Amino acid sequence: xxxxxxxxxxxxxxxxxxxxxxxxxxxxxxxxxxxxxxxxxxxxxxxxxxxxxxxxxxxxxxxxxxxxxxxxxxxxxxxxxxxxxxxxxxxxxxxxxxxxxxxxxxxxxxxxxxxxxxxxxxxxxxxxxxxxxxxxxxxxxxxxxxxxxxxxxxxxxxxxxxxxxxxxxxxxxxxxxxxxxxxxxxxxxxxxxxxxxxxxxxxxxxxxxxxxxxxxxxxxxxxxxxxxxxxxxxxxxxxxxxxxxxxxxxxxxxxxxxxxxxxxxxxxxxxxxxxxxxxxxxxxxxxxxxxxxxxxxxxxxxxxxxxxxxxxxxx
Numbered sequence: 001x002x003x004x005x006x007x008x009x010x011x012x013x014x015x016x017x018x019x020x021x022x023x024x025x026x027x028x029x030x031x032x033x034x035x036x037x038x039x040x041x042x043x044x045x046x047x048x049x050x051x052x053x054x055x056x057x058x059x060x061x062x063x064x065x066x067x068x069x070x071x072x073x074x075x076x077x078x079x080x081x082x083x084x085x086x087x088x089x090x091x092x093x094x095x096x097x098x099x100x101x102x103x104x105x106x107x108x109x110x111x112x113x114x115x116x117x118x119x120x121x122x123x124x125x126x127x128x129x130x131x132x133x134x135x136x137x138x139x140x141x142x143x144x145x146x147x148x149x150x151x152x153x154x155x156x157x158x159x160x161x162x163x164x165x166x167x168x169x170x171x172x173x174x175x176x177x178x179x180x181x182x183x184x185x186x187x188x189x190x191x192x193x194x195x196x197x198x199x200x201x202x203x204x205x206x207x208x209x210x211x212x213x214x215x216x217x218x219x220x221x222x223x224x225x226x227x228x229x230x231x232x233x234x235x236x237x238x239x240x241x242x243x244x245x246x247x248x249x250x251x252x253x254x255x256x257x258x259x260x261x262x263x264x265x266x267x268x269x270x271x272x273x274x275x276x277x278x279x280x281x282x283x284x285x286x287x288x289x290x291x292x293x294x295x296x297x298x299x300x301x302x303x304x305x306x307x308x309x310x311x312x313x314x315x
Contacts, residue, residue, distance in 0.1 A: 116146025
């Protein structure tokens with residue numbers, strides 16, 4: 001009897017494991033995929049739209065909301081804005097609380113979505129994905145086309161907050177994913193040795209030519225040797241919705257910017273927000289894997305390091 005009972009328990013556990021929801025390998029889902037899994041008990045949908053008031057108007061049915069402070073934190077204080085400057089992944093304590101209050105369990109599958117209304121919207125979901133992956137939780141993906149694409153596809157929407165059962169997410173048994181994170185020291189090495197390429201996600205604009213006056217950074221300009229690739233050029237507009245371009249499209253954009261996708265690329269911007277876009281596209285759309293890294297502190301951090309110089313314009 002004990003042997004039979006043990007066998008039944010093992011079979012049940014195998015069955016549960018087999019039914020676990022796993023996101024696609026490229027960490028991107030479309031509206032059809034999400035529709036087909038809406039009833040899955042392991043599914044957690046998170047709204048990370050920049051304009052947080054939009055959530056109260058309507059959101060994907062069952063979605064919880066994350067604000068910037070739920071997965072980012074500041075390290076420096078701006079005397080001009082009188083606010084902390086964001087640019088770092090949230091602390092382990094904050095992430096543990098955020099994940100649990102969102103109903104995330106250790107076997108959950110997380111789907112993140114941005115607005116999808118403008119070309120650079122996907123960066124919000126990409127940055128949240130980066131943070132979640134950094135903390136050793138790989139079963140996360142972003143919804144291509146965001147909320148706009150979901151509505152276009154006739155997906156279910158709601159305007160009430162769902163009742164969420166507290167999750168059991170834990171760091172126990174996990175390993176923080178250092179391979180996707182670039183540090184200031186990594187940037188120094190890239191600038192001085194050329195061992196890795198650097199990508200400026202602000203593109204060619206006032207930050208690039210040094211004429212901007214951004215209170216989040218102490219100096220303007222860009223890293224020596226960096227290549228400008230604006231986050232927004234990696235998305236394509238279709239029927240009023242912005243979607244990530246396919247591999248051929250994205251690879252060409254990287255190549256046109258002077259970047260070799262066979263070599264390491266460190267993406268940066270002002271606070272790591274915009275740069276999360278090219279990081280995600282490089283890693284998952286182009287297929288660079290861990291050759292694509294994000295400097296989360298970006299220029300808000302690097303310009304506070306002593307004796308680090310930036311260049312202006314196409315020098």
